[in-house]
Amino acid sequence: MDTLRELSAGRGTIDGVTSTASTVERAFGAALYDDTDTGLDTGASLLAADAAADAELARRGEDFIATAWRRGWQPADVVRLVRRELDEAHACLAAALIRAQAGRDRARGRRWAAQLEALPQGAARGADRFTHATTVLELYRLLLRLPALEPLEDEPGRAPAPAASRMLTRIRALLAKAEATGYPEEAEALSAKAQELMARHSVDEALLAARAPAPDAPGACRIGIEPPYEHAKAVLLDAVAGANHCRAVWNEALGFSTVVGFEADLEAVELLHTSLLVQATHAMTRAEAAQRAGGRKRTKTFRQSFLAAYAHRVGDRLATAAGTQATEDLLPVLATRAIAVTGRLERMFPQTTTTRLRGVTDAAGWAEGAAAADRAQVENRHRLP
Known part of the structure; x- marks a missing residue:
């Protein structure tokens, strides 16, 4: 029980895995692979109780975004689908993750840059930690299930897009x-x-x-x-x-x-x-x-x-x-x-x-x-x- 209390508070390790990662993994195991509200509430409760897990949770979100790019999605596509399936709070959170991921992403051209500039602004956090964790997990559920799309990246030999005339x-x-x-x-x-x-x-x-x-x-x-x-x-x-x-x-x-x-x-x-x-x-x-x-x-x-x-x-x-x-x-x-x-x-x-x-x-x-x-x-x- 002492070990469990230390883990939920964000301290200690198990076989070299940090407690924050353990919290995120347990939250994901409860919420992302279970479509029920019970699983979502369980995952959100775990995250809300462990503030030390916030950075790891955000990093995982950026990884989901990077995976979406490999599947052929682009920033405007993700935000559009999030708005279609969820709501504006989720879209603002997705935009924040996209901006953060862009800082460690490769250059992708003028059209991609324009989509980054057009991302929605606004606070992504909810009124309390549980509400925010619920929003995060709902968004990650959607990102996890994105299908592969036809890639729009430039074909070999294609000239770069010109600036607006x-x-x-x-x-x-x-x-x-x-x-x-x-x-x-x-x-x-x-x-x-x-x-x-x-x-x-x-x-x-x-x-x-x-x-x-x-x-x-x-x-x-x-x-x-x-x-x-x-x-x-x-x-x-x-x-x-x-x-x-x-x-x-x-x-x-x-x-x-x-x-x-x-x-x-x-x-x-x-x-x-x-x-x-x-x-x-x-x-x-x-x-x-x-x-x-x-x-x-x-x-x-x-x-x-x-x-x-x-x-x-x-x-x-x-x-x-x-x-x-x-x-x-x-x-x-x-x-x-x-x-x-x-x-x-x-x-x-x-x-x-x-x-x-x-x-x-x-x-x-x-x-x-x-x-x-x-x-x-x-x-x-x-x-x-």
């Missing part, structure tokens, strides 16, 4: 204005202009790559598809990706799509998809208000149908805007890049399936969504000189 800065400014304006026609016109600039930027990048002695290879990124109405949002991302010479594969279970393409095009997809989602939400809110004024209640099928129609029509509009930039002499370059993108996608995802969009049954929602996407005029685009 002045063109992308202009595009961001246009999309910010589109999101901020209260006038639907202006928002859609600004988005159409942004897509035109994106298409021109993509063409410029393609021409530079074609003239370079060692053109870069396509890369990949993950974009979250958040509930509700994930199917319609995934269709919208697929339309944006296709219009920008990329391909998207949706992982419904984990709540993200992997987009494959050349770096400039990936930037365009991330920017435009986010902006269009914001604008679609604003347009849908206005359409619902009009429906309610007419005596109709909001329905899930209205929103699902609205977003499905919006994604469908926006896809057509973006494809038209992108097509105005593809001159005859550029088509072979774009075809070569399309083959490279398809090759990378098939190596990452040798088996994919198609899914049908469900819940599109509301005629009013479809009509309103199509009208919202049709407000912008995309004809009369100027070709590149």
Whole structure:
């Protein structure tokens, strides 16, 4: 009993293993491999009673994070899943572990660094030691069970990602204005202009790559598809990706799509998809208000149908805007890049399936969504000189 008391207080050793490690091991044995609340409470009680085990507990968390990287996860992926499965306290704790682990991690590139900068801030500790220990163990349970993902690391020979250009800065400014304006026609016109600039930027990048002695290879990124109405949002991302010479594969279970393409095009997809989602939400809110004024209640099928129609029509509009930039002499370059993108996608995802969009049954929602996407005029685009 004396030995046990010493161990629980954080003192002494057993066969060379420190007491703090023993506390953490016993807590893990009770909580991480047992899905019951009883096991979680037992593990949290052990940790709460041994303050000397805190450093070892944090070190183990950093090890879980490093293991997630080896399984193909990235910082934004982990935080997104934690928020999806747990809550903000767990997300703040995960962010703290990621930042701590980054201090002893290798350099991983610009996109990874941007994800580190975007990590949530805030206190990760709970109101008391037991609450905090419970949060830690719940997070570690999730991290322990992360499946392996397709790696997004640069392929051999791929050129490093360039810094953001002045063109992308202009595009961001246009999309910010589109999101901020209260006038639907202006928002859609600004988005159409942004897509035109994106298409021109993509063409410029393609021409530079074609003239370079060692053109870069396509890369990949993950974009979250958040509930509700994930199917319609995934269709919208697929339309944006296709219009920008990329391909998207949706992982419904984990709540993200992997987009494959050349770096400039990936930037365009991330920017435009986010902006269009914001604008679609604003347009849908206005359409619902009009429906309610007419005596109709909001329905899930209205929103699902609205977003499905919006994604469908926006896809057509973006494809038209992108097509105005593809001159005859550029088509072979774009075809070569399309083959490279398809090759990378098939190596990452040798088996994919198609899914049908469900819940599109509301005629009013479809009509309103199509009208919202049709407000912008995309004809009369100027070709590149």
